[in-house]
Amino acid sequence: MFESLSDRLDRSFKLLKGEGKITEINVAETLKDVRRALLDADVNYKTAKQFTETVKDKALGQNVLTAVKPSQLMVKIVHDELALLMGGQAVDINIKGTPSVILMAGLQGSGKTTFSGKLAKMLKSKRGKNPLLVADDIYRPAAIEQLKILGSQIEVPVYSEEENKNPVQIALNAIKYAKQNGNDLVIIDTAGRLAIDEAMMKEITAIKDAVNPNEILFVVDSMTGQDAVNTAKEFNDRLNFDGVVLTKLDGDTRGGAALSIRSVVDKPIKFVGMGEKMDALDVFHPERMADRILGMGDIVSLVERAQEQYDEEEARRLQRKIAKNQFDFNDFISQIQQIKKMGNLKDLASMIPGVGKAMKDIDIDDDAFKSIEAIIYSMTPAERSAPELLNGSRKQRIAKGSGTSIQEVNKLLKQFDETRKMMKMMTQMKGAGKMLSKMKGKKR
DSSP: OOHHHHHHHHHHHHTTTTOSSOOHHHHHHHHHHHHHHHHHTTOOHHHHHHHHHHHHHHHHTOOOOTTSOHHHHHHHHHHHHHHHHTTSSOOOOOOOSTTEEEEEEOOTTSSHHHHHHHHHHHHHHHHOOOEEEEEEOSSOHHHHHHHHHHHHHHTOOEEOOTTOOOHHHHHHHHHHHHHHHTOOEEEEEEOOOSSOOHHHHHHHHHHHHHHOOSEEEEEEEGGGTHHHHHHHHHHHHHHOOSEEEEEOTTSSOOOHHHHHHHHHHOOOEEEEEOSSSTTOEEEOOHHHHHHHHTTOOOHHHHHHHHHHTOOHHHHHHHHHHHHTTOOOHHHHHHHHHHHHHTOOHHHHHHTSTTHHHHTTTSOOOTTTTHHHHHHHHTSOHHHHHOGGGOOHHHHHHHHHHHTOOHHHHHHHHHHHHHHHHHHHHHHHHHHHHHHHHHHHHHHO
């Protein structure tokens, strides 16, 4: 995500390295390169021009402290302006009302149907809502079937009328059904087209007028770059939507849509989709995105994802086992499952400050844990609970059963042993720290 833009901006800031102070000449040179980087990332020309002029005004108006290098100051100014360009702060979705109605809009292939499912799952698990998904695309039977499959995966009901060719009536019937069945949230997945046309606009405007939604979300494929911004403007002129959803942000995107959309349509980006998994959806935080664009990571989002998978009782149980040196392969596989639930591994690595740049050319396969899982699942329950049972013949059986080699089994056992020792040592250090703080308290 934003890898090429991050690299270009990084090179731009290097033009200021070694400079003793900020001058009009070195700022102009740096910002010329920054503007070029933004245009290459498919950022709207007017937006890029206005952005660099604002940064220039702020940079030349700064008194550089001796402790702050010109390049560091420029990074700070660019970071703050990037965050402002993308909206400044996160904007919540409006789900008031019984039921609250969310209307999806966008072109065909933008990811509306998948996003509808992701949003239903998020609002069900995090906000305690009881959603109803509505298949209101009367032109693509595959879209109705796709929504039903997604609904069954996340255990959310899907309302559809395959024989009805009136999308306004389907939407109204769905809301009536929701009221009768206790669904407090209705998400309407509408039809898209391959391009904007008058019939499409009239149809979605008619649905909007009939259902009076609490929220209209425009879903856009971020990989379409500047075209996404132009399409957003067309839709906004007709629908006056409430927010934007950027999908496929994990793809080979140049990032222009994320940086341009807010300034062009003056509507907030509310969500970003990264990946096909149903939990691969994040609330859009402009400051955190600015951090990631400038290679600073996004440790807050990483911690939030970890907390979502965090079970306090399980953590206490694990800590007790580690303290007694009883951490086994059952615990090990459990931790792997939790990490996998957090999302794409390369995306997770990019959230750690400094790691994203270091790993940009390294391909991290999401199946990286596959051989480890195969080895552990090839063990008997007794072997998973007591790794010391694993002798030569048992290792050979496990290697054969998992489709791996004896060397891979030995490597995993060595890594597991080192992990167990390190975890025990950390637990002991934590215990010693608590003891020292108690002793200091008693002395007082």
